[in-house]
Amino acid sequence: MSLVSSSLVSFRRPLYLWNLMIRDSTNNGFFIQTLNIYFSMAHSGVHGNNxxxxxxxKACANLASIQHGTVLHGHVLKLGFQADAFVQTALVDMYSKSSHVESARLVFDEMPHRTVVSWNTxxxxYSRVSSMDQALSLLKEMGVLGFKPTASTFVSILSGYSNLDTFKFRLQGVSIHSCLIKLGIVHREVSLANSLMAMYAQFCRMDEARxxxxxxxxxxxxxxxxxxxxYVKIGHAAEAFGLFKQMLRQSVGIDFVVFLNLIxxxxxVGELLLASSVHSLVLKCGCDEADSVENLLITMYSKCGNLTFxxxxxxxxxxxxxxSWTSMIAGYVHSGHPVEALDLFRRMVKTDTRPNGATLATVLSACADLGSLSMGQEIEEYVFLHGWESEQQVQTSLIHMYSKCGSIKKAREVFEKVTDKDLTVWTSMINSYxxxxxxxxxxxxxxxxxxxxxxxxxxxxxxxxxxACSHSGLVEDGLKYFKSMQKDFKIAPTVEHCTCLIDLLGRVGQLDLALDAIQGMPLAVQAQAWGSLLSACRIHGNVELGELATFKLLETSPGRSGSYVLMSNLYTSLGKWKEAHMMRNLIDGKGLVKECGWSQVEVCGSHDTLAAGN
Known part of the structure; x- marks a missing residue:
């Protein structure tokens, strides 16, 4: 009796009860259950309403289930809900969230009656797929037809700029902001202001966001x-932490995302004391066990020089x-501990966890730092064995590894095999040469x-x-490229560019020209450049200019023992023993420690480090 009666009762269940079940299931996020209830309802002969x-x-949209969505679209057409704006708007939303924007537009265009919600949807x-021209065109059409856009309209549009950053889109974003100011709603609607700030943050225009x-x-x-x-994105960590202090004073609750940004x-910044303070807050708030937080904490302590923590x-x-494995391996590599990185990688491959392209690229960097060709070839075998040979990140690291291990021929072979070379691949091979x-x-x-x-x-x-120009003595080419990068591509010279230029001029004895170049550089860049000039003075035996370079170096970086050593070596090379002895005494008098030179050799797969004087 119970099974038969239960079945008969379900067949007699009125529509409002089915709707209640469907509503409760959907609102609780049980979207598959929602569809199962509906198909049971349809099987019992009960038709749905608007x-x-x-x-x-809505359930199909959340599941991104285009199959079920098209079936429901057929039922909607069959039951005659084409004129119902509520149902049609839901269809537009379903197709949109199932990545069928063209189908969404077809439904929208066929709607006999549209509401503001329909337009917003x-x-x-369009904004969801970053088709901003179409979204803005629809916004204009909306206004022409007398529909007043709401905060939700602009939130949708602004969210579309989350992955875009070109001059054209920046202009569009500023225009949207101007429109919002005219409407007078931007500061009253929190979600709208948040979206506007997120857009400016994407464009790295934090002054406007502020x-x-x-x-x-x-x-x-x-x-x-x-x-x-x-602020963290544009490298202004001080402003980020200043704002965080204000946030704490306002007694605003801290969430998981805040900690990701602070870490x-x-x-x-790379300051251990600050890192420890943030870690304490993470522990206090109980967010330390989240996978992404743990991995960032590993990277944070590695960058702060505390590999023990x-x-x-x-x-x-x-x-x-x-x-987690990759973060720790990368921590060892970036801190100059390639042997420990390789040991950890060996442990990793013995577990069920398999490395990805980033892990293998990091391990190959460790092999490059060691200059271990045998270990690099072993990693390459692993790469081919597990099908990573077409991964560009891995290919780039293989080029770098073979180059640093002395096999430029193998580096070129890897480079030639890359089918779709990006800038990073080209740069790796150029740097190898x-x-x-x-x-x-x-x-x-x-x-x-x-x-x-x-x-x-x-x-x-x-x-x-x-x-390359510096190491090959190509002075004219080096000067040409130094000028061309600024003139043709608007690339401002960095410390590395300036150091290469001075090194180039110094190698071929153009010391006066090198001096003129340094004096024309920004003060922040000059400190590194003076060091290159001092090295060149030692090679060419120019004491007078060497003394000037030393004076400038000691003025900008008084704690660097290397400057005293270079000048002492210059005096020694010219037989000025008294002056050389005086420079050496200055190192001891100032309590500076000269870092000893070292070499690393590979013998039968193991690596030994030999320090000078041992």
Whole structure:
């Protein structure tokens, strides 16, 4: 009786009860259950109404289930809900969130009656796929037809700029802001102001974002997080931490995203005391066990020079993810401990966790730092065995590894096998030629990259080109490229560029020209450049200029023992023993420690480090 009666009762269940079940299931996030209830309802012979289908389409949208969505669209057409704006708007939203924007537009265009919500949904559909021209065109059409856009309309549009950053889109964003100011709603609507700040943060225009933030009537946790994250993104960690202090004074609750931003800020600054303070807050708020936080903490302590703390966090992670292993391996590599990095990698491959491209690229960097060709070839075998040979990040690291291990031929072989070379791959090969003193080959490859392939160079590849010119004594070429990067590509010279230029001029004895070049550089750059000039003075025996370079170095970096040593060596090379002895005494008198030279040799797969004087 019970089974038969239960079945009969379900068949007699009225529509409002089915709708209640569908509503409760959808509102609680049980979207698959929602669809199962509907198909049970349809099987019992009960048809849905204009309250049923928006809920069902919402479930399909959240599941991104285009299959079920099109079936429901057929039912909607069959039951005659084409004129129902509520149902049709839900269809537009379903197609949009299922990545079928064209289908969403077809439904929208066929709607006999549209509401502001309908327009907002279609604008949101275009914004979601960053089709900003279509979204703005729809916004204008909306206004022409007498529909007044709401805060939700602009939130959708502003969110569309989250992955865009070109001059055109920046202008569009500023225009949207102007429109919002005219409407007078930007500072009253928290979500709208947050979206506007997020757009400016994406464009790295934090001054504009700060103006919006300061004028907000009410700030949410997202407001603070957006600003802190924006400052960290552009490298202004001090402003980020200053804002965080204000946030604490306002008694705003701290969320998980705030800690991710603060830890990223600590990674930029590299101050251990600050890092420890942030870690204490993370522990206090109980966010330390989140995988992404743990991995960032490992990176943070590594960047702050405390590998002991980094390893302690790593060891405390019970279920280590691939990112956890990679973070710790990268910490060792970037801190100059390649042997420990390789040991940890060997441990990793014995577990169930498999490395990804980033892990293998990091391990190959460790092999490059060691100069271990045998270990590099072993890692390459692993790469081929597990199908990573087509990963560009791995290919780039293989080129670098073979180059640093002395096999420029193998580096070129890897380079030639890369099918779709990006700027990073070209830069890696050009740099390989540079460090091997193959200046003409580097310049030829650079010319091929820019003229034949049409790839626009950046500051990094120009560093490699100038390095190649320096190591090969190509003075005219070096000067030409130093000027061309500024004139043709608007690349401002960095410390690396200037050092390469001085090194180039110094190697060929153009010391007066090198001096003129240094004096024309910004003060922040000069400190490194004086060191290159002093080295050149030692090579060419120019005491007078060497003394000037030493004076300038001691003025800018008084704690560097290397400057005293270089000048002492210059005096020694010219037989000025008294002056050399005086410079050596200055090192002892100032309590400076000269870092001894060292060499590393590989014997039967193991690596030994030999320090000078031992």
């Amino acid at each position: 309250l049923t289908y928006p809920l069902l389409l 279609m604008v949101s559909a 103006k919006v933030f300061d004028l907000m009537d009410e700030k949410s946790i997202i407001s603070w997080t957006t600003m802190i994250g924006g 990223s800020g600590c990674i930029q 980094a390893r302690r966090i790593f060891d405390l992670i019970i279920e280590k993810s691939m990112l 540079a460090i091997h003193g193959m200046g003409n080959e580097a310049i030829t490859l650079f010319h091929k990259m820019t003229t034949e392939e049409g790839i626009i160079p950046d500051a990094i590849v120009y560093t490699s080109v100038l390095l």
